[in-house]
Amino acid sequence: EVQLVESGGGLVQPGGSLRLSCAASEFIFNKYSMRWVRQAPGKGLEWVASINPDGSEEYYVDFVKGRFTVSRDNAKNSLYLQMNSLRAEDTAVYYCARLSNHVCDIWGQGATVTVSS
Amino acid sequence: DIVMTQSPLSLPVTPGEPASISCRSSQGLFHSNGYNCLDWYLQKPGQPPQLLIYLGSNRASGVPDRFSGSGSGTDFTLKISRVEADDVGIYYCMQHLQVPLTFGQGTRLEIK
Numbered sequence: 647e648v649q650l651v652e653s654g655g656g657l658v659q660p661g662g663s664l665r666l667s668c669a670a671s672e673f674i675f676n677k678y679s680m681r682w683v684r685q686a687p688g689k690g691l692e693w694v695a696s697i698n699p700d701g702s703e704e705y706y707v708d709f710v711k712g713r714f715t716v717s718r719d720n721a722k723n724s725l726y727l728q729m730n731s732l733r734a735e736d737t738a739v740y741y742c743a744r745l746s747n748h749v750c751d752i753w754g755q756g757a758t759v760t761v762s763s
Numbered sequence: 764d765i766v767m768t769q770s771p772l773s774l775p776v777t778p779g780e781p782a783s784i785s786c787r788s789s790q791g792l793f794h795s796n797g798y799n800c801l802d803w804y805l806q807k808p809g810q811p812p813q814l815l816i817y818l819g820s821n822r823a824s825g826v827p828d829r830f831s832g833s834g835s836g837t838d839f840t841l842k843i844s845r846v847e848a849d850d851v852g853i854y855y856c857m858q859h860l861q862v863p864l865t866f867g868q869g870t871r872l873e874i875k
Binding site for chain 2: 681683690691692693696705707708741747748749750751753754755756
């Protein structure tokens with residue numbers, strides 16, 4: 647079954663760091679761009695970052711630029727989101743999604759990140 | 764940034780009746796390659812979003828033909844011809860014409 651599984655979420659203090667992982671299975675990972683999308687508690691969806699198939703191009707929403715880094719390891723079929731200088735407003739469920747013909751056709755179940763002291 | 768505005772934000776519907784959700788963008792979403800960069804997603808309770816409609820009017824694999832998308836430029840519509848109980852959730856439009864990608868606020872569909 648084609649799927650994405652996020653891991654690495656948890657509770658972190660303001661100013662701290664966390665690294666999310668997204669493991670892909672049953673598709674040719676290195677053929678697809680990938681996205682991270684988040685959802686704060688009780689709020690809507692918010693795009694965070696995207697990366698192209700070979701990892702040479704990255705895109706970020708302004709409020710995470712300089713703090714978050716998206717990367718991938720195609721040999722391990724894995725996507726990552728390194729989050730530094732975390733703020734309370736970064737508290738959210740973070741979803742990874744596969745990009746196919748410009749749309750997110752496969753989504754993971756999400757990883758919960760809570761930033762609180 | 765392109766602002767996406769959905770209406771209504773809440774949509775109570777009787778099963779078997781039709782439903783319609785509007786999505787308007789602050790800039791045109793028509794790409795020079797000949798398609799609209801507008802997609803619709805449904806987030807059912809407790810689940811991640813799922814793709815319903817892509818490029819304005821194309822149903823994703825496995826999506827019932829009760830769902831249809833239309834529109835071009837700045838005005839788009841998602842229609843459900845006959846609402847079923849399983850259609851409950853929050854519907855989002857999203858533009859991918861330019862970065863930052865942006866979503867509408869979401870429309871919560873509930874069964875009367």
